[in-house]
Amino acid sequence: MLRNKIFRKIIMIVVILSAISYSKAQNKDLPNVVILATGGTIAGSAATGTQAGYTSGQVGIETMIAAVPGITDLANVTGEQISNVGSQDMSVEIWLKLANRVNELLSRDDVDGIVITHGTDTQEETAFFLNLVVKSNKPVVTTGSMRPSTAVSAEGPLNLYNAVAIAADSKASGYGVLVVMNDQIHSAHGVTKTNTTSVQTFMSPMHGLTGAVIYGKHEFYSKPHGIFGLESEFSIEGVTSLPRVDIIYTGVDSPADLVDMSLKAGAKGIVIAGVGNGNMNAATLNACKNAAEQGVVVVRSTRVPTGYVLRNAEINDDENKTIASDELNAQKSRVLLMLALLKDRSLEDIQKLFYTY
Secondary structure: OHHHHHHHHHHHHHHHHHHHHHHOOOOOOOOEEEEEEEEOHHHOEOOOOOOOOOEOOOOOHHHHHHOOOOHHHOOEEEEEEEEEEOHHHOOHHHHHHHHHHHHHHHOOOOOOEEEEEOOOOOHHHHHHHHHHHOOOOOOEEEEOOOOOOOOOOOOHHHHHHHHHHHHOOHHHOOOOEEEEEOOEEEEOOOOEEOOOOOOOOEEOOOOOOOEEEEOOEEEEOOOOOOOOHHHOOOOOOOOOOOOOEEEEEOOOOOOOHHHHHHHHOOOOEEEEEEEOOOEOOHHHHHHHHHHHHOOOEEEEEEOOOOOOEOOOOOOOHHHHOEEEOEOOOHHHHHHHHHHHOOOOOOHHHHHHHHHHO
16 A cells, blocks of 8 residues: 555656646647547546556646657647546537537637547547537547556557647648547547457447557548538537437347337437347337337437448338438437437438438
């Protein structure tokens, strides 16, 4: 116990000394990058360096910046604390606050790029949301870590270093929101978390990597899929909340009353994480058809990691008034549907959104 206390005090002293150096390191010849912190494992802390359990969102952004050697050689870096939560507690309220701040900062001539630190559990959802509502082509990069800041071989500092390197590069403009983790660059559209604990958790199984980064040196392979950024039709200007959309996970003999419960709770949309090609049992399908007839938009997605949910394949979407998610997983389908429902749209128009975004 005493050794743990001494260990943590040493870390704190090093961080404080680094912070003093950081505050003197502004350079007018470097690009300006703002880091917006939301919490997560990258800001987490544990009692020892080798335990699995930890508490997310314990370290402030200035401390995180000061703990990354060489970061001020990449850009003039400043930080803001948007929130400090584990990403399982990410909320629409934080999303809107974050997105509005990103848009505000990127409208300024003295801001060249944005980095967002975030927990990994819902990072793909936040990145996809921002991809649809950020009104700028300047670089926006999200990053995080799978190990807390106190862990042996914590990867957070290098992930943050790499994210700042990309956000500081004007060549990263026009790629939409990027997710940078473990030396890889992913698009917000394509990335998903695939492992509960491994540092190699993020993958882009449908479209592959957008690029790679090694100690700040990066290369882009391809442009991201879909519409995003300035081309996106979605806006959160004046928006204070998003319509309720529920995800219902299906399996063998799934009870149809889950759909009815969402309907009674006031859901405006329902995403079915279906089996196979967005399939569901007859009882659930009938409940979904009933929900659609009452004006609730029902999207058929899938619990399967890869592949497309095809329209009018095994399920007649025209007859059941349902939407096929195309290649979006259930969690991203929910994000897109929440934004789509901010205004009245026909089912045909909503289906087009799933093909293009």
